[in-house]
Amino acid sequence: IQAVVSQFLDAVGPREAQIIFLGAGFDTRFWTLSADADSRPGRYIELDQAEVVERKAALIAARPSLLAALPEGSRCVGPSGVASRCGYHLAAADVRQPAELEAALSAAGWEPAAPTLVLAECCLVYLPAPASAALLAWFASRSRCAAFLAYEQIRPDDAFGRTMLENLRRRGIPLLGLRDCPDLAAQVARCEAAGWGRAEAEDLLQLYGRAVTARERARLARLERLDEVEEWQLMLSHYCAALAVCEDPSSSLLARLRLLHPIGAEAAADTAEEGEASRGSGRRAPGARVCE
Incomplete structure (x- = not known):
């Protein structure tokens, strides 16, 4: 995910960049990017359910190290979310409701004509298939220069996938959209059907083998010895990243944006x-x- 974020910022320039994080939860990517003033995007919008937003806003308010990234006098932190002039916004929205989604993004200052990267980390898979298709189509129809990066589970029909689904079901976490988008081909087809100009998808095992250098793999192996390598590989093969891009024919800002960058x-x-x-x-x- 960070590799695509970095490519996007390099391609469009941080000041012009807009990042929208659907189902952001307690992710801290904004603060990681803010550690370097030159890499902070011009607008960073996080959306989630109201109870999650309230808890995250309280955590931000209670931690000076997090507040430090939001200039004093230009921020508003409360139970309903966070708004700041530096471009960070945290708000509640039901992504299944277009009017609610549009209202939240408009209030946060989203400009559909400006370059936008939408992140959906284990978000679409929790939605019924018609809802996720509608969400993808909503962004594609409104954006003039955008990319959509989804990260979620795939392959529910083998032994590992069935066990994964059952374990999540017992915990009250049904993956409502997985059966309708079960593999990499379905991920690509879903994006293309929603109006995105091009799309690609890879499972994490493929990405790990092709994008992570031998030196980095050796470093990771030293951090923690894996006793169950086959199980770890199975897990990687049941998660994927899917990237879709759409932009006006007159624009080529995102032409080189890929899951596997040069x-x-x-x-x-x-x-x-x-x-x-x-x-x-x-x-x-x-x-x-x-x-x-």
Whole structure:
């Protein structure tokens, strides 16, 4: 997710960027971005259910370190949410209700004509299929330069998927939209049917193998030894990221926005090292496909 956010900010420029986080929960990405004044987006809007917004607003109000990112004298923090002149807004909205969604975004100053990245992290999958399709279509029809990034569960029909669904059901967390959007092809088709110009989807196991460098994988392996590697890989294969983009033909700001962005010098060096190591054995380097 952060890789796409970074690409988006680089492509459009932080000051022009608008980020909308649907079902933001207690995410702290805004404060991570605010640590560097040059990377803070011009507008950052978080939407969630009223009870979540009230709790998060209370947490922000009680922590000077969080308030510090919202200039004193230009912020309003209360039970109904947060508004600040620095561009951060936290508000309650039911994303299934277009009028309510539009009112919340308008109050937060969203400009549909300006570049927008919509984040939906484990959000659409909780909605009935018609509601998620309508939400995607709503943004596509109003935005002139936008991207939509969804992160959620997939593949409910194998043994692991059935167990995952049952465990969540027992906890009172039904995934209402999963059966209607069960795989990567369905993720892409849903976005395209909603009016997005192009879409792509990858499961997290694919992304990990193709986008994470050998050096970074080695570093992560040292942090915590995994005893159940196969189970971890199964879990990664049952989550996906889907990215959709739409913009006016006259614009090309988001033309290069991808789930797998072009790799940098360090990643290229790692991929080259993997290639050297695999030549003798005939094994293809795990990261080689990124370079194609």
